Every structure is written in structure tokens, then in C-alpha cells.
Amino acid sequence: MREYVEEEVVRKVDRLAKKTCDICGKTVKPHQYHDDDWTASAFDVSKTIIEYHSGHSYPGDGFMGEIYHYDICPDCFEKHLIPFFESLGAEPQVEDV
Ligand SMILES: [Zn+2]
Numbered sequence: 001m002r003e004y005v006e007e008e009v010v011r012k013v014d015r016l017a018k019k020t021c022d023i024c025g026k027t028v029k030p031h032q033y034h035d036d037d038w039t040a041s042a043f044d045v046s047k048t049i050i051e052y053h054s055g056h057s058y059p060g061d062g063f064m065g066e067i068y069h070y071d072i073c074p075d076c077f078e079k080h081l082i083p084f085f086e087s088l089g090a091e092p093q094v095e096d097v
Contacts, residue, residue, distance in 0.1 A: 021073035023080060028073075038074055048077045 019038070020027045028038050036047045050072055055065010072081060082092060 019071055021076055022070050023072060023076040026073045026075070046074045048072050048074055050081075 018027050018029050036049050037044075038046045038048065048071075050070045052068040053063065053065065054068070055063055057063045085092070
């Protein structure tokens with residue numbers, strides 16, 4: 001027979017406290033549930049996601065490799081990245097959702 005007692009367990013987790021733009025240095029405290037968002041609001045959405053995943057993915061094992069990630073604020077995305085991609089001949093794919 002086993003007998004259990006209720007025990008409080010304290011654990012540490014990494015919580016995103018702030019995010020800084022890699023280009024202009026703008027710092028924000030994102031909403032706790034939306035790490036990719038540059039607003040502190042639960043309802044406004046202003047996300048930028050720039051990643052490159054390079055590696056292997058086998059069924060059941062998940063992804064193994066490297067992820068290149070940049071934190072770029074929406075202002076720098078519009079001011080720098082869109083013109084840069086357009087200078088290379090790339091047009092953005094814009095969806096209305
Ligand atoms: Zn920026």
C-alpha cells in the first residue's frame with residue numbers, strides 16, 4: 001500500500017521579461033501570452049517573426065538542428081526589411097484574415 005501526502009513544489013521557469021529590436025534597440029515588455037507580439041495588450045496584435053530552421057526532423061524525435069532568429073520590431077520591419085526584400089525583387093504575400 002502506498003500513502004501520498006500533498007506537497008507544494010516550487011519550480012523555476014524562463015518567462016520573457018522584455019524583448020529588444022536587433023536593429024533599433026526598441027525595448028518592449030510583450031504580453032505574457034504572446035512572445036512574438038510587440039504590444040503589451042491582450043487584444044492588439046503586432047507580430048514579426050523572422051526565423052530560419054536548418055536541420056532534420058524524424059517522426060517521433062522532433063526537430064534537431066539550428067534555428068536562426070531575429071527580433072525585429074514592426075517599425076524596422078516596415079522601414080528596413082520590406083524595402084530590402086523589394087530591392088531583391090521579392091513582393092510580400094499579404095493575407096486578409
Ligand atoms: Zn526596430
